[in-house]
Amino acid sequence: MREALRGMTTRGRSFLAAAGAAALSAFILGEKDLLRVAILLAALPLLAAAYVGRSRYKLACTRSLEPGRAPVGSSARVVLRLENLSRLPTGTLLMEDRLPYALGSRPRVVLERLAANMASSVAYTVRADIRGRYPIGPLVIRLTDPFGLCELSRSFPSVDKLTVIPEVVALPAVRLAGEYAGSGESRARSVAVHGEDDAATREYRRGDDLRRVHWRSTARTGELMVRREEQPWEARATVVLDTRLYAHQGDGPAASFEWAVSAAASIAVHLRHAGYKLRLVTGTGVDLDAIEHGGEGAILDTLADVKLTQHGDLGGLVELVRRRTDGGLIIGLFGSLTVTEAEVLTGMRSHGATCIGFAIDSSTWINMTPGDRQEAERQHAATSLALVRSGWRSLPVKHSDSLAALWPATGRGSQGFAYRAPMAETVSGL
Template sequence: MRDGFRGLTTRGRSFLAAAVAAGISAAILGEKDLLRVAVLLAVLPLLAAAYVGRSRYKLACNRSLQPHRVPVEASSRVVLRLQNMSRLPTGTLLLEDRLPYALGSRPRVVLERLGAHQATSVAYTVRADVRGRYEVGPLVIRLTDPFGLCELSRAFPSTDRLTVIPQVTPLPSVRLPGEYAGSGDSRARSVAVHGEDDAATREYRRGDDLRRVHWKSTARTGELMVRREEQPWESRATVVLDTRGYGHRGDGPTASFEWTVSAAASIAVHLRQAGYRLRLVTGDGADVDATEAAGDGVLLDQLAEVRLDPRGEITSLVQQVRQRADGGLIIGLFGSLSTAEAELLAGLRGNGATCVAFLLNSSTWLNLPPRAQGEADHAHGAAALALVRSGWRVIGIDHGARLPTLWPQAGRGSQGFALRAALAETVAAGVK
């Protein structure tokens, strides 16, 4: 009953105030009819409080997100299934699912009645323009009487998580430099030198299946030998995302950093579909290997939460990549660089790695005066030249550039080398 009194709405409290005023007026004026009105005004909210306060419903709620992972500016459908587990029908229910501000306003649904053991479903859609992970819920149910005089709230503790990933843009198929760099056993080369029997054997290791024992090699070497399973050659690629706060410009979904995050997601998914064993390294310390079938989801979930690091430095990024450097293809997405920072990136060229840089001129994301823009372009050109001289293939990025249009420039072959040479000449002329 106490809960019922605490749940009186503004309307219910107004009824009680009117009842008190009418009662005092009836006593002063001696009007019995006015006293009856006062009693009626007082009884209604009291009955409503008793009705709502004594309600003991057993409700079960299940929430599902369809889908639970969506790209930026896409919608997800939230389905709420509510079931009355008790033998008594419910009164009027007001459902409100709590949402973060980025997903929009909180949806509210009114259920007039839910019978005994009856279930119903309601659905609504959410949309986010900013990537990230958002908690949906908990669901709050407000119990009220038919006159709206009393209202109590009950909340379900369960929540669900919606992941908003960066936009993934399909890229054209091109032959990339370093596409055959990687690891694996070259079976053809061993066969050509030693023959079929010797090429497929190795020393026995504890736990090997005895059915794989190669008896001819065992008799010849005097040690137990087993057939070696063929390990196909695999291409490896590392996507490096620069998260230095001072290397990017702009705010919100149109910032230069958001362009690089979307580009990193598009390139990573494209390379995995092309058969690359992929590694993602970000400046905020993330180091992810996508080797399983669900690797795309792991990468995109990581990129959904990556943020700018105001203390980030190129030195720490280079050290992080080199901790497990194993050659292959390195694709870097960098914000604005100084010449010294560009020279530090030469350290990633070791171990036979082929490096491709998407270098942003992040100043173009701002409306700078012509003189300031000219100075920024000059610094961008000097950094690009330093990368080219250290062996990087550089692709310059300005505001409004589209990744599918620029992606062929990362291709291997004579055209790619011609583009690299032309860029070097252009940058050298601009620096002069």
């Protein structure tokens, strides 16, 4: 009852205040009829509080998200299903689902009556322009009397998560260089002569299992031959994301870092659909193998949460990539680099890996004077050239560039970065 009295609405408190004023006036004026009015005014909110406080509804709530993983800028549908498990019908219910500010205002739905053992479903949509994981819930139900004099809140403990993933851009099909990697005996011969699914042969050695004897080769050579134990070659790729705070510019969804995250998601999805064994490495210490952790969904979920770090270290990123890299393809998405930092990235080229770097000129994400802009372009060109000298195929990226337009340059036989000196240097050189 105490909780019900604390839940008195403004209307109910006004009734009690009017009852007190009428009772005081009745004693002063000696009017018994006015006292009866005061009793009636006080009884109404008290009876409403007793009605609401004694209501013992058994309600069950389920929430579903359609879809549970939504791209940036798209909408998701939230469906709430409320079921009355008691034998008594409910009164008026006000439902409010709690949402973070980024998903919009809290939806409110009024249910006038829910019969015994009946259920009702309501739906609303949410939209997020910033990637991340957003809690939805808990659902709060406000119980009220028919006159709106008293109101109590009840909440369900369940909370669901909506994952807003980066924008994924469709990329054209391109035949990439350095896409195969593996291990085993005579891998080149195995693939070139027998194909990926077959095995090369060698002479029989004492202790070899006779079940490995390759009779066709034995008949052809006249010596006992056995199949080699080796791993087949496979398409491998590592996507590297630079998360250094000072290497990126801009704010919100239009920042250079968001371009890099969206590019990483697009490249990861494209390579997974092309059959690559994919690995994601970020400057925050993430080292995620797509096959071990649930495919491209795990990659997208990780990229939905990735943040910039103030104490990024390219040396540590290089060591993290080298730890498990065995050839194949490395695609890096880097913010602004110095020439020295570009030379540090040479360490990723281990085991004959092919390295393709998207060198983002983050200065194009902010306004600069013409003189500062020319100096920034010169420094970025020098950095891209240093990447090329370090063995990378460098693809400069500016604010207006589209990943889909840049992607064909990553293919075999395409030209990488070509250094272009500023106009003033070209004239002086002539």
